[in-house]
Amino acid sequence: MQGALDAAGPQAAHIARLWWIALGVSAVVYALTMAALFVAVTHRKRAPAVPTIEPAPDAERRGRRWVGAAVGATIVVLFAFLFADLVTTRALAAIERPREMLTVRVTGMQWWWRVEYRDTVSARTVTTANEIHVPVGRPVLLELESGDVIHSIWIPTLHGKRDLVPGQRNVLTVQADRPGIYRGECAEFCGHQHAKMALVVVAEPEAQFRAWYAAQHAEARPPADSLQLAGQQVFMSKACAVCHQIRGTPAGGRVAPDLTHLASRRSLAAGTLPNTRGHLAGWIIDPQSLKPGTRMPANEMRPDELRALLAYLESLR
Amino acid sequence: MPASIPPLPAAEPADVREVRELARTWADASGLRGWLTTVDHKRIAKRYVMTAFAFFALGGIDALIMRTQLLRPENQLVGPDRYNQLFTVHGTNMMFLFAVPVMLAMGLYMVPLLVGARNVAFPRLNALGYWVYLFGGILLWVALLSDTGPDTGWFSYVPLSGPEFSPGKRVDVWAQMITFTEISGLISAVEIIVTALKCRAPGMTLGRMPIFVWAMLVTAFMVIPSLSMIATASQMLAMDRLVGTHFFNVAEGGDPLLWQHFFWWFGHPEVYIIFIPATGFISALLPAFTRRPVFGHNAVVLSSIATAFLGFGVWVHHMFATGILQLASSFFTATSIMITIPTAVQIFCWIVTIWTGRLQFTTSFLFILGFFVTFIIGGLTGVMLASVPFDQQVHDSYFVVAHLHYVLLGGGAFPLFAAIYYWFPKWTGRMLSERMGKLHFALWLVGVNLTFFPMHLLGLDGMPRRVYTYPDGMGWTGNNQLATAGAYVIALSVLAFVGNVLWSARRGVRAGDDPWVSDSLEWGTSSPPPPYNFARPPVVQGRAPLWDRTPDAPVVVGLATDRREILVTTAMDAEPDHRHPDPEPTIWPFVAAIAVSVFFIALMFTPWAVVFGSALLFPPLVAWGWPRRPNQAPGVTTPAEGGA
Numbered sequence: 015m016q017g018a019l020d021a022a023g024p025q026a027a028h029i030a031r032l033w034w035i036a037l038g039v040s041a042v043v044y045a046l047t048m049a050a051l052f053v054a055v056t057h058r059k060r061a062p063a064v065p066t067i068e069p070a071p072d073a074e075r076r077g078r079r080w081v082g083a084a085v086g087a088t089i090v091v092l093f094a095f096l097f098a099d100l101v102t103t104r105a106l107a108a109i110e111r112p113r114e115m116l117t118v119r120v121t122g123m124q125w126w127w128r129v130e131y132r133d134t135v136s137a138r139t140v141t142t143a144n145e146i147h148v149p150v151g152r153p154v155l156l157e158l159e160s161g162d163v164i165h166s167i168w169i170p171t172l173h174g175k176r177d178l179v180p181g182q183r184n185v186l187t188v189q190a191d192r193p194g195i196y197r198g199e200c201a202e203f204c205g206h207q208h209a210k211m212a213l214v215v216v217a218e219p220e221a222q223f224r225a226w227y228a229a230q231h232a233e234a235r236p237p238a239d240s241l242q243l244a245g246q247q248v249f250m251s252k253a254c255a256v257c258h259q260i261r262g263t264p265a266g267g268r269v270a271p272d273l274t275h276l277a278s279r280r281s282l283a284a285g286t287l288p289n290t291r292g293h294l295a296g297w298i299i300d301p302q303s304l305k306p307g308t309r310m311p312a313n314e315m316r317p318d319e320l321r322a323l324l325a326y327l328e329s330l331r
Numbered sequence: 332m333p334a335s336i337p338p339l340p341a342a343e344p345a346d347v348r349e350v351r352e353l354a355r356t357w358a359d360a361s362g363l364r365g366w367l368t369t370v371d372h373k374r375i376a377k378r379y380v381m382t383a384f385a386f387f388a389l390g391g392i393d394a395l396i397m398r399t400q401l402l403r404p405e406n407q408l409v410g411p412d413r414y415n416q417l418f419t420v421h422g423t424n425m426m427f428l429f430a431v432p433v434m435l436a437m438g439l440y441m442v443p444l445l446v447g448a449r450n451v452a453f454p455r456l457n458a459l460g461y462w463v464y465l466f467g468g469i470l471l472w473v474a475l476l477s478d479t480g481p482d483t484g485w486f487s488y489v490p491l492s493g494p495e496f497s498p499g500k501r502v503d504v505w506a507q508m509i510t511f512t513e514i515s516g517l518i519s520a521v522e523i524i525v526t527a528l529k530c531r532a533p534g535m536t537l538g539r540m541p542i543f544v545w546a547m548l549v550t551a552f553m554v555i556p557s558l559s560m561i562a563t564a565s566q567m568l569a570m571d572r573l574v575g576t577h578f579f580n581v582a583e584g585g586d587p588l589l590w591q592h593f594f595w596w597f598g599h600p601e602v603y604i605i606f607i608p609a610t611g612f613i614s615a616l617l618p619a620f621t622r623r624p625v626f627g628h629n630a631v632v633l634s635s636i637a638t639a640f641l642g643f644g645v646w647v648h649h650m651f652a653t654g655i656l657q658l659a660s661s662f663f664t665a666t667s668i669m670i671t672i673p674t675a676v677q678i679f680c681w682i683v684t685i686w687t688g689r690l691q692f693t694t695s696f697l698f699i700l701g702f703f704v705t706f707i708i709g710g711l712t713g714v715m716l717a718s719v720p721f722d723q724q725v726h727d728s729y730f731v732v733a734h735l736h737y738v739l740l741g742g743g744a745f746p747l748f749a750a751i752y753y754w755f756p757k758w759t760g761r762m763l764s765e766r767m768g769k770l771h772f773a774l775w776l777v778g779v780n781l782t783f784f785p786m787h788l789l790g791l792d793g794m795p796r797r798v799y800t801y802p803d804g805m806g807w808t809g810n811n812q813l814a815t816a817g818a819y820v821i822a823l824s825v826l827a828f829v830g831n832v833l834w835s836a837r838r839g840v841r842a843g844d845d846p847w848v849s850d851s852l853e854w855g856t857s858s859p860p861p862p863y864n865f866a867r868p869p870v871v872q873g874r875a876p877l878w879d880r881t882p883d884a885p886v887v888v889g890l891a892t893d894r895r896e897i898l899v900t901t902a903m904d905a906e907p908d909h910r911h912p913d914p915e916p917t918i919w920p921f922v923a924a925i926a927v928s929v930f931f932i933a934l935m936f937t938p939w940a941v942v943f944g945s946a947l948l949f950p951p952l953v954a955w956g957w958p959r960r961p962n963q964a965p966g967v968t969t970p971a972e973g974g975a
Contacts, residue, residue: 016805017792018724029720033791036721040711047678051703054686065622065850067875069687077626077683081676088675092668092714099664099718106720107657124496158654163491164587166652166727170793174723177653179588180490181581184654197805201652201727201795203484205491206411209798285802306410 212285233262245326467511546611621688730790
């Protein structure tokens, strides 16, 4: 279970604390109001059966005092809540204060996430999809952009959501304090496959993260055998290369996920399927039945072509 | 039945000849012709209410399909395309075709009776409003049933709803349907404002005006700026799509967030357009079931007004996740929290009313108690959502789905059902069955809480809204199953209600004029009221005109009986001002509504619709306003104006 109350980082923890305070206060307010209503309904009435248009002045005075006290208490509770909100907002702002931060650009696309770790040499930018790797215990700045419509990134265990709005650059700082794999979703309705636009955040110890980063930095491995080579030729000759990029090969498409290190990823199609040979084959042949409406078209190919292509793609570690 | 107090003397009866002549003057033509030409606010409002409930039932079927789809992970009942249409039409339908129209329709029926008027201010315009609403609603549902239903959400955020990402006509259907219903809503608002301010019975000063009428007046004043805004915004969207303007196109200097500002500047007040009439119902009903006037009359009225003002200052709390400035967010947090205060004042005043009253445990009263139990949960989660950090966690998650349904069903539907059980005898002359009513109430209370309470947990567990399916192993299945079961309980409860209405309308216990021994004017005429409402409109001397009525209470005499005539009074003190001719029935609002429909539907396809649509609309408008001599009893020669 990975929810907002299962905080894995300081931001989500602050918000969870605010929630527990709000829940406690609300429960008390609700209980008191219901108790008042219960007494109002059940207590013995002295009111006459004939409607009195001008009720007894002392009863009215008591009523006024009661309402005044209740409204006063409401205002006090609201101010207390406003204060708790303010404290939380400040705590979150303190974490976000700019300092040396790992910066990851996340671009929302219908219906997947492009993830880029920019390098000082722009050609060496690490590009991946639907997976954000972060080092444990360090704040990471997510630069949020949209490639088409409005999306919203939501990793409940780390932080609240932030929208990805076309023409606007939003940022969100997240920090994972314990290693783990945290699921995220698109929270803003973005069309057909809004439901299947998930991502994972992989939080690893610094060393492991660096190793992953170095591996992702590398260009794609060249085919190691004839089968893989045939697969690469299938990839280049079919429509694949129009949309997908594999760094180190002529394939340079930007409209679909970068496949340079496809085999290192946990899932396919933005969290829709586990990354296994069978799923990969099914996805290539008939993506529409697995994720109806996805931008990836069906691909017809002979069994030997598919086998070669799978061998090649699986070599992209 | 609460008939524990001695019957009060009836108003001075008008003489038989007078009543017979009034009946002839105000009668509609018989059959279909009468049906299409009527300008009687009661017939039109009854139609509005029944049509709104028909849309409610359709929207409910939508919801059942969605809940069934979400019963288990990776369910295959409906695919993403169907599901996106279903939730879009569900939200659009429930807000634009059910909740707002039904509340305004209740006002259109009850306000003239409550203020002692013979009709609404502009009866023909009122007829137009209904037909336009009906045709807009049909457009939406025909589109859904023919698989071209809008699929970008009831909020239709750009750029998703723009020409690039939503080609085809689906979003145009949405935008035009908005225009239809907003015209209808604006008309209703104008009717309510002018009727409440200018058609009150003599002596009903603003201070004596019933709280329900105040609530409807405040609502109508909210409708005008908010519905004009959404109608304008939806036309801007339609223009972006049809003629290539770039209001919302970021590549050409437009701004997608501009749409969200427009939309929520309407969308948040919309909640209060539903909620304030509902508070009006509670204030109208409580005196009958507690045998005392509402405690804190002035405080309750002022709270409605304050809510309306603040309601326009909170829209950005729907946009906390868009990355707007911190300072702006703080302002909207503060106003969103502040708006709780007037609502709290009203709730506490009602509790004191109940505390000090002698209670009658009718179905209506139970629904009012259900309102407290359910709505307050929605109110409390609303306060939580006002906080930016917390909102960023649960925004666009099922937590918000839970919150909004608690507010709208708790704060809207519970009072609405209470009002229907209360006023049904006024409308039909028969009581709704109390036994069926209590079954309806029990199922409704259980169903609503079973459906929506688990959604709080789903939201906190990370389930986003507007998803047609979800993966297994997320821990969401159990709560989704509870919610789906609850949806079926709600369906059963609505069936009990519909059965009750159908059965009671024909075979219910006869009600008599004033079955609840209520305090307000609508019970001072027969049930159902005659077409002219009051043979001799009453003169009001206090806030509870039927309770403080004396045997020799004055009435208005001197209004014409041989032609339709209403009394116009001054806005503040309701001093008689002048007599005003009330228009005859006519077919032209119906014809004009058809022309309007052609105009707006054709506008989805060509901008030239502006030209030929206007040309088509012109003749019925001329005919509508054409002065004519009405059919009258021989020997009577009175020129009657056309007028609105």
